[in-house]
Structure formats: C-alpha cells, structure tokens
Amino acid sequence: MTNATGIGLIGLGTVGSAVARRLLDDWELLGGRAGSIPVLRRVAVADPTRGRDVALPRVHLDGDADALVDDETVAVVVEVMGGVDRASALIERALRAGKPVVTANKAALAAHGLELSRLAVECGVSLRYEAAVGAGLPVVALLRDSLRGDRVTALEMIINSTTNVILTRMGRDGVDFAAALRDAQERGFAEADPSADVDGHDAAAKLVLLSRLAFDAPVALDDVTRVGIRGVVAEDVAAATQLGGAIKLVAAAQGEAGVLTLSVGPALVRPGHPLFGVDDADNAVLITSDLAGPIRLSGAGAGGESTASAVLSDIVATVRDPAAPPPVPGASVTTGDSADVERGGYLRLRLQPIPEATELVLQALEDRGIPVRASASLDEGGTGAHLALLTGSVSRAMRERAAETLDSLAAVAEVVAVMDWLEPA
Ligand SMILES: NC(=O)c1ccc[n+]([C@@H]2O[C@H](COP(=O)([O-])OP(=O)(O)OC[C@H]3O[C@@H](n4cnc5c(N)ncnc54)[C@H](OP(=O)(O)O)[C@@H]3O)[C@@H](O)[C@H]2O)c1
Incomplete structure (x- = not known):
C-alpha cells in the first residue's frame, strides 16, 4: 500500500x-x-x-x-x-x-x-x-450505527471512573469520602481539582452525548439534574453493604412519550441489577430499547490505552470515509422533571429510642402506599439506632413527601439520607 x-x-x-x-x-x-x-x-x-x-x-x-x-x-x-x-x-x-x-x-x-x-x-x-x-467501550458506535432501527427507552450507566474508584474504596475499606478521594488522587485516578468528577459534571456531559444519539434529542447540560458524591457518607456506604448492595454514581436517561428526563446522582445498586458489581475504574452502560431489549456494555472506562483504542478506531473510520456526516439530533422532545421519574428509594433514618419505632415507620410508609422491599437495623453507636430501608418504585417527588412525613413522626429523630435504589427489573 x-x-x-x-x-x-x-x-x-x-x-x-x-x-x-x-x-x-x-x-x-x-x-x-x-x-x-x-x-x-x-x-x-x-x-x-x-x-x-x-x-x-x-x-x-x-x-x-x-x-x-x-x-x-x-x-x-x-x-x-x-x-x-x-x-x-x-x-x-x-x-x-x-x-x-x-x-x-x-x-x-x-x-x-x-x-x-x-x-x-x-x-x-x-x-x-x-x-x-x-x-474503549464502543457505546457511541452502538447507539449511532447499530441501533438505528430501534427506539431506545432508557440509558443507565456507571460512566465516571474516578467516582467509581472512590465509592468502591469506601465500600471495601470503610473509609470516608475525604480519605478515599486522597487515595484516588495519589493513585492517579482523581485530579488535584476533582470537582469535574465528584460533582457529576463529567458523567452529565457523557449522559448528554449519549442521549443526543439514543433519543435524537438536542439536549444540553442544563437539562441534567445533577448531584455528585461529596454528600455520600460512610454510614450510607456501610448500610448499602448491609443491604447487600453498593452505592454508585449513576447517570440515567428515560425517554417516554416524547418526554426525556436526565439525571446524575448516587444510587444504591444490589445483586440482580445489571450495574451491580461494576467496581473500581470499570464503567458499564445499560441500554434498553424496544426491539433489542437490554444491552449491557462494560469494561475499562478510562486510561490512555483503552481511550486510544477508541480514538484509533475513529481514525481508521475517518481515513476510510472522511465525509461521513455525524448525526445531528433533530427530534422534538420535552425534557421532563426528574422528580416525576419513578425509582426505588433508599432511606436512612435515625430512630427515637422507643421499642416500636421500626414498626411505626413501616406502617407510615404502608399508609402512603409505598412498599418496603428490605430493611436493615444499624447501630450507629453514639448517634443511636438507625434504620435503612429500600422502597419499591414511586416517583421521587412522592418519596420526598414520604420522607417529610417520616421526619415528623414521633418515632423518628431524623431522616438522614434519601437516594435512588435501582430496583432490579
Ligand atoms: N485520560 C483518560 O483516561 C481519558 C478517557 C477518555 C477521554 N479522555 C479525554 O481525552 C482528552 C485528553 O485527555 P488526557 O488524559 O490525555 O489529558 P492530558 O494527559 O492532560 O494531556 C493533554 C495534552 O494536551 C496538550 N495541550 C494542552 N493544552 C494545549 C494547547 N493549548 N495546545 C496544544 N496542546 C495542548 C498537553 O500538552 P503538554 O504535554 O505540553 O502539557 C498534553 O499533551 C480529554 O478531552 C479527556 O477528557 C481522557
């Protein structure tokens, strides 16, 4: 040649x-x-x-x-x-x-x-x-080329390696966020200024890029409801472990009936969900579409060589066809309110020292039509008994209102944490 x-x-x-x-x-x-x-x-x-x-x-x-x-x-x-x-x-x-x-x-x-x-x-x-x-995960090609006859209905992904390294270390070794971040910085997994990763900006940018391809939607960063992992405390990581799961930074897009909702935030993942077990610097992307069904891609989500693999494949494709136009999203979509999205919930409550406190909490949730899938009692030493709960899927707004109700119960000293739980399908 x-x-x-x-x-x-x-x-x-x-x-x-x-x-x-x-x-x-x-x-x-x-x-x-x-x-x-x-x-x-x-x-x-x-x-x-x-x-x-x-x-x-x-x-x-x-x-x-x-x-x-x-x-x-x-x-x-x-x-x-x-x-x-x-x-x-x-x-x-x-x-x-x-x-x-x-x-x-x-x-x-x-x-x-x-x-x-x-x-x-x-x-x-x-x-x-x-x-x-x-x-190196060929997720752009999958959405841009391979699923062109399909309608994607949801994306769920662990897409930021830095936060995954930090959260994995917190789960394995029981250290707090600050110590896990320092360790990730020393090992070259986090920048000196880690905000792009730990505040969820990087995951939000990736979610926007994939959502444009998956939903043909001209979405922007402002369309993403974003929460980072600075607020994830060791007590919740330990509670997640006791419930058999782990906390991950999850980026999710849900597109139904012309309404697209994008969010990035910490969520509890348990065995049975395809994102469970994606640890350290690995990434995973779960694509749900109406014809192909769920497709899961996973592997190294960062690093010079893995990233070079993708750059080189683009170079080969470009040399072969330098005039192939990129997709330009043109669909008209409405971006929805992430509070309306239905998700399982994780709640951690500090209980008052009364014998029937747990039963009163479970009864209050049942009264509001919120099913409880699992619970764990945690003894937090100086701060007393805590209760961690996993609820079935209801809208995040409904879950927030339930948390407010629980907060006002005589049996509850404080609702300490609320986040998504990815209930297995
Ligand atoms: N690292 C990963 O795992 C990874 C994964 C996926 C995507 N990416 C993306 O890949 C890109 C590069 O990441 P990286 O980790 O390779 O970054 P990096 O190690 O910081 O390298 C950046 C390079 O760009 C050069 N540079 C900076 N400003 C420049 C300018 N104004 N003109 C010309 N060169 C300039 C730097 O020059 P000097 O060498 O002289 O400083 C350096 O060689 C980023 O967009 C990143 O988001 C990275």
Whole structure:
C-alpha cells in the first residue's frame, strides 16, 4: 500500500501518547484496515520544550495547534488536548478547512457538540468521538450505527471512573469520602481539582452525548439534574453493604412519550441489577430499547490505552470515509422533571429510642402506599439506632413527601439520607 493520509495530533498526554505510539508502531495494520496508511505528520502540545516518553521520528512537534490544523500535510485532525473553548475553536477551524476531526473531548462536545456537528454536516466532513464516552467501550458506535432501527427507552450507566474508584474504596475499606478521594488522587485516578468528577459534571456531559444519539434529542447540560458524591457518607456506604448492595454514581436517561428526563446522582445498586458489581475504574452502560431489549456494555472506562483504542478506531473510520456526516439530533422532545421519574428509594433514618419505632415507620410508609422491599437495623453507636430501608418504585417527588412525613413522626429523630435504589427489573 503506498497511499497515505496525514494525521495531526493535538495533545500528547495520557491519551495522545498512546495514540501516537500505535500510529507509529502499527501503521501497516491500521493502513490495511483504513485503505490508506494514517501517517502521523504533526503534533501540537502546550509545552514543546518538555521531554516526551514517546519517540517521534520525522514528526513535527511544536506548540502551535492552529498551524497544525492549517498544515496542508495534515488531512485528519485528532484533538486529545481537553478543555472546552480552545479545543472547540480548533475543532471548528479544522471543520471549516474541510478537515475531518476525531476527538475524545466530552466536555467540549457537551458544550458545543450540536453546533460542531451541524458545521461538520455543512462542511461535508466527519466528526467522530467514540473515545468521549466510556473510553474503549464502543457505546457511541452502538447507539449511532447499530441501533438505528430501534427506539431506545432508557440509558443507565456507571460512566465516571474516578467516582467509581472512590465509592468502591469506601465500600471495601470503610473509609470516608475525604480519605478515599486522597487515595484516588495519589493513585492517579482523581485530579488535584476533582470537582469535574465528584460533582457529576463529567458523567452529565457523557449522559448528554449519549442521549443526543439514543433519543435524537438536542439536549444540553442544563437539562441534567445533577448531584455528585461529596454528600455520600460512610454510614450510607456501610448500610448499602448491609443491604447487600453498593452505592454508585449513576447517570440515567428515560425517554417516554416524547418526554426525556436526565439525571446524575448516587444510587444504591444490589445483586440482580445489571450495574451491580461494576467496581473500581470499570464503567458499564445499560441500554434498553424496544426491539433489542437490554444491552449491557462494560469494561475499562478510562486510561490512555483503552481511550486510544477508541480514538484509533475513529481514525481508521475517518481515513476510510472522511465525509461521513455525524448525526445531528433533530427530534422534538420535552425534557421532563426528574422528580416525576419513578425509582426505588433508599432511606436512612435515625430512630427515637422507643421499642416500636421500626414498626411505626413501616406502617407510615404502608399508609402512603409505598412498599418496603428490605430493611436493615444499624447501630450507629453514639448517634443511636438507625434504620435503612429500600422502597419499591414511586416517583421521587412522592418519596420526598414520604420522607417529610417520616421526619415528623414521633418515632423518628431524623431522616438522614434519601437516594435512588435501582430496583432490579
Ligand atoms: N485520560 C483518560 O483516561 C481519558 C478517557 C477518555 C477521554 N479522555 C479525554 O481525552 C482528552 C485528553 O485527555 P488526557 O488524559 O490525555 O489529558 P492530558 O494527559 O492532560 O494531556 C493533554 C495534552 O494536551 C496538550 N495541550 C494542552 N493544552 C494545549 C494547547 N493549548 N495546545 C496544544 N496542546 C495542548 C498537553 O500538552 P503538554 O504535554 O505540553 O502539557 C498534553 O499533551 C480529554 O478531552 C479527556 O477528557 C481522557
């Protein structure tokens, strides 16, 4: 094979280095699959004076990403630098120059992906972003290509590795959030400023990207009701363990009758649910559709090599078909109120020291038509007896009202925690 396609790589960090290595070492394999050899011509980084642990023979490296985009030897632009505004501007510049783009950047796409996709269509070039969600898990391709004849009704996923590492450690070792976060930072799983992960922004961005594909819906970050994991305390993690489950940060989309509801928040998951047992840095995505039924994808959700796998598959697809237009969501959907979504509930209550307190709580829930599926008594030492409950599915609003009623019961000192429980189907 003699024909070649020039690749320009913006970013040579965790992901970019793994992409560069495979492009340089396995060009024959990639060329065979792409029909033209993807040749790394140029790399842009923030600091070109820094030493690199990947050798780049015959590759021009500097700090000028605009010049990389404009370089006539670069036919495909690969953006793996991260950030929102600068990265989006570079993607836009490439598309306007008629160059297809591959990106791993969920933050830029959640903010500007709709305009960028429209622009790619206008300019007649492709915009691919498999690596932006779930690293190497082929979830974008599944929704974009494989389920085109289906109607997706729900997405449920554990899609942020940092929070999963933190929550798994809290569950296994009984440490609190602060200690688990410090440990994740020391092991390279959390940034020095962890807010994008622990406050749920990263999961929300991924949920938005997948929901646009799954529901053809032009949703934005503002459409997501978002709660992070800073408020998850060791007592709830221990209660979840006692109930046989674990607390996870779950991103969920539910689309019914033209109403789409998006939420990110901590939820208790027990055996029997397809998201149970997804621990540490793993991710899992559960897609429910009317014809294919539930499909579950799981695997490593982060890391240079796993993410590079997705970037490289996009590079191969782009070299093969640089003009394939990205999907542009056009359906008219109404975004619903997440309080109306029906979910199982987890409640933890601190009881007054009276003998029949548990029975009074269970009776109060039954009176409100809220079924109780499981309960566990917990002795919290100094703070007295606690009761953890799992309720059947009712709307979150109804659950909140029930929690208020419980709070006012003489048998209850305080409703300490309320969150979703993913009741197995
Ligand atoms: N890491 C993962 O597991 C993972 C998984 C899925 C998706 N992603 C996404 O992949 C992207 C890259 O992530 P990463 O972990 O590889 O990041 P990273 O390790 O921080 O690397 C970022 C790279 O971009 C370069 N850069 C920053 N600003 C630049 C600019 N203005 N012009 C040119 N280059 C610039 C940096 O240059 P210097 O080297 O000189 O600092 C660095 O090489 C992000 O969008 C991220 O969300 C990452």
